[in-house]
Amino acid sequence: MATTSTQSTAEILRERILEGSFPPGTILRQDALAQLLGVSRTPLRTALAELARDGLVTYEANRGYTVRGFDVNDIRAAFEVRANLEGLACRLAAPRITGEQLDRLQRCVTEGDVILSKGVLDPDDLAPYRRLNVEFHETIIAASANPWIADFVGRTHNVPLASDRVFHWEDHAIIFRSHNDHHRILKALRDGQAMRAEALMWEHVTNAGDVLVEHVAPKITDRQAPVTFHSKDTGNP
Amino acid sequence: MATTSTQSTAEILRERILEGSFPPGTILRQDALAQLLGVSRTPLRTALAELARDGLVTYEANRGYTVRGFDVNDIRAAFEVRANLEGLACRLAAPRITGEQLDRLQRCVTEGDVILSKGVLDPDDLAPYRRLNVEFHETIIAASANPWIADFVGRTHNVPLASDRVFHWEDHAIIFRSHNDHHRILKALRDGQAMRAEALMWEHVTNAGDVLVEHVAPKITDRQAPVTFHSKDTGNP
DNA sequence: TAGAACAAGATTGTATCCAAGTTAAGGGGC
């Protein structure tokens, strides 16, 4: 295999935690967790140290790792920063974006048009549209030519419920407006209007945060009590 | 000891790399490095995984860790996002900063006045002034009540030469102007002028980046050839 | 009965050992 056991362990754990398989406050017992994941404690511990650096789990010396909990304010704060960073990405990208990148953005927008032209939100279209959305944002960030933005925005996705893998695919009007933002952002970037692109992106992300917070707030209000993870648990509630 | 061996190893390594003790491209041989630091390979590897997550070293599966090199563009890019993030911190802090925090900012400014009133830059004043500077910025970031900003700005300090531990303590006019910015930023925050505080901080950080880049650019132009780290090396060139 | 001290069990942190992969050198074939 081209990848190492530590890497795959970290990836699986990250996925599980972001999915919510391990409730916040869960104490991650290394022996049990290693057994569940089918690896020894050595790669598991390395993976945990990485996740701790990403803020997904907290660490206390000689007391192990626990799954970190995020409240509504953490999510709000994440979108606050992300709105600014992605706005900055637009401002930087406007004068230097390449034709090839503009083409890719155009493709995302056009394909999104097709999906949304139905007038209703087909559940089967969720995955493709989400992929388009991710590619649109990532292309702009890449066009900004500032690697820190990509890194930091990526880190704000390391939050359960705030990741762009969570998508509110219910209200056609909301998605339609969001997609319309993409149209305008692309237009602004093509015309080299840095400030306009920045303002549009800022509002675009800020509103997405508002929608998300409004939608998921009830889910997070009940703070789980600390829970211990044992080997008999499957990790899927 | 309250701290664990892994933690201290990571801290020492981080310090060493930021200082420049290990030139970019250095291949960090685990056996030799562990021997140098007086620990076994296990905690060392965990520490290295952490530093890799911070971007200080790069990792390739089955081929180990190498010290990452940063060029002028990386530093420029770091200041670009830092200027925006610290500007954002000001905007957020303006309406919610506490009296206690304003007092602390005032103290930083006043003590800085005393140091700079001499009219010349005494080398003995470098450390105290640098401490005041760090406290000023960190207080505002804390006042923004957005933990992501603190995290991300901290990460931009994880760059050799771009850390705030590097300070250009030569030109009195430059320092004086910079300190004058602090005066105005404090005034803006006290008066609740969010936009003004943001603009001032943006310019403040952007200019600091310009000065740094201009000053250190010659130092980085010569890109070191890849070098292997052996146990006989002391780590101090 | 409440509280503290102690001891046993459990859990984490570190070291050592073994396997798997990589790199480099030497030998054989064209």
Next chain:
DNA sequence: GCCCCTTAACTTGGATACAATCTTGTTCTA
């Protein structure tokens, strides 16, 4: 003579064993 394959030394990755620390339950005392 040059290229490729084989092989051996070296390095990294993972598993296991051992040491240090924490937790918990019990017992003894005031």
